[in-house]
Every structure is written in C-alpha cells, then in structure tokens.
Amino acid sequence: GAGFIGSHVAGRLLSVGHAVTVFDDLNPFYDPAIKRRTLDDLRAQGGELHFVQGDLADAPAVERLFSGTQFDQVIHLAARAG
Secondary structure (H helix, E strand, O other): OOOHHHHHHHHHHHHOOOOEEEEEOOOOOOOHHHHHHHHHHHHHOOOOEEEEEOOOOOHHHHHHHHHHOOOOOOOOOOOOOO
C-alpha cells in the first residue's frame, strides 16, 4: 500500500471512487519517510483512504484489522524487499 506498486493500485482505486485501506508495516528497508509522503499524496488525492500500520506476519494485528472492518476485496501485495 505505501510502496511503489501498492500506492499506484491504491491511487487508481481511489480515483474511481473506492474506499481503500492500506495495511503496511513501514519497515525501514525503504525509507519510511518516503512511504509516509506517499500516503500523504494518496490522501491529497481525495477519497476514502484509511491507513493501518501493522505487519502481515503479526496474526493478532491482522485479526484486529479484519474483525473491525468489512472488506469487499483484498489485494495482497505484501513482500519483503531484499
């Protein structure tokens, strides 16, 4: 969501009126400040963007995310760089 591919997917979904939730751990392999600016750019685009910081490997965090929200679709783009 906050990386290169995910941010472009999120931006496109926002541009056609979808609500988007980005779940990203902002790990430091790529500068987290860049990812935060990317999220700010997505917010500036308008639309309904939600950001949840968390690690996909953290099962309780994922459970909290899914227990609190009803999603129509999930697009999984998570990967560890390097």
